[in-house]
Amino acid sequence: MTSSTTSAVRTRFAPSPTGFLHLGGARTALFSWAFARHHQGIFVLRIEDTDLERSTPQAVQAILDSMAWLGMAPDEGPFYQMQRMDRYREVIAQMLAAGTAYHCYSTPQEVEAMREKARALGLKPRYDGTWRPEPGKTLPAVPPGRKPVVRFKNPIEGVTAWDDLIKGPISFDNAELDDLIIARPDGTPTYNFCVVVDDRDMKITHVLRGDDHVNNTPRQINILRALGATPPQYGHVPMILGPDGEKLSKRHGAVNVMEYDNDGYLPEAMINYLARLGWSHGNDELFSREQLIEWFDTRHLSKSAAQWDPKKLNWVNAHYIKQSTNEDLAARVAPRIQALGGNPQAVDLAAVMGLLKDRAETLKQLAEGAMLFCTPYTPASAELVAQHLDDAARVVLQDFARRAQALPEWTTPALAELIHAILADHGIKMGKLGIPMRLAVTGQKQTPAIDAVLTLLGRETVLARLAAL
Structure with missing residues (x-):
């Protein structure tokens, strides 16, 4: 967090609907949401659905359902990139006219040959700028019938640097950065370009995202500057590791966030636990949503990877179950009892919750325990x-x-x-x-x-x- 942070804070969560919202994505959303709430700012939800082959309506709905379950309603959005194609094409045309982008007619095979040549010379494999216009440079003849890509004319001198909100100062030599493609031969824009236009148009001031995006950041900063925009402040959050120290996967629990709803976790417990995965407020382990908003800042986001601990999650969830009223638990558990074939009206369910909640870690366990009172009596064997x-x-x-x-x-x-x-x-x-x-x-x-x-x-x-x- 810097001294320039003001009430005009605007953050965004921008998932790609190529799969369900998983724990890493949910934590990124939480940090962006909490930062905006702490500064009385605006939290924007943007669905980056340009990958037509992998994006699905079911994944979009799963993201929306997960955000609603966690209680992280956006102030603006959801916006869909596929509905903004005309805007992206408009900006590409402006950049071509301004000379900050250019048509490149090299085929993928030709670009790969350029990279192989660079590798052979011990250089970084990259596009060699064949079609990059420069003063006094004669460009090759345009191959007949070949459709070009559009490349961004990246600066070739100096460095692109930023003071990362989490990692501290980061810099890249511009000479190391390719003239990346911002539009494909069919005219569709690429990921890094769409992100830049969206962040600019939506006036995003702070971007909190996974540190797998660090290498995208200098490219995005340079495009924003070429458009005359001030880049947002970036913070890159380290990944979540499984209990064994390996990258979090399905076997660790990296599943659709809504699976945790199915398994009987309370959204307030999940918020509490996710917040502590990479952020801290002293030694506080348990805190309300209101306290998270009050305390949240980026100075206490960890520079190192967090470790997923299912036992810790169960402990946090058990705490929230104990703190819930019997009546609230009864309302949450009744549909689960019905799903198990029981009758929640067969007993004073709130009283049953009072009996069971001190030993339960999940709503699922509460429902299973309540079946003793909600099903017909079966004599002992x-x-x-x-x-x-x-x-x-x-x-x-x-x-x-x-x-x-x-x-x-x-x-x-x-x-x-x-x-x-x-x-x-x-x-x-x-x-x-x-x-x-x-x-x-x-x-x-x-x-x-x-x-x-x-x-x-x-x-x-x-x-x-x-x-x-």
């Missing part, structure tokens, strides 16, 4: 009954049923007190009552705290199942 429901256990359960029938109120404290009294009177430990009780009333050997489970099932249900032993 004959094998479990034979192991744990012997005559002695039945005597204890019958005593419990008789005394439970007379309880003035069916509450967890009252049931806990009765259970302790039964244990004392029969001289047994909890396992001798707890396991037979669970099998008798739930059909399962393991459940949450049995007194709370009995409370939620209700007196009538519990006594009916005990009577059926």
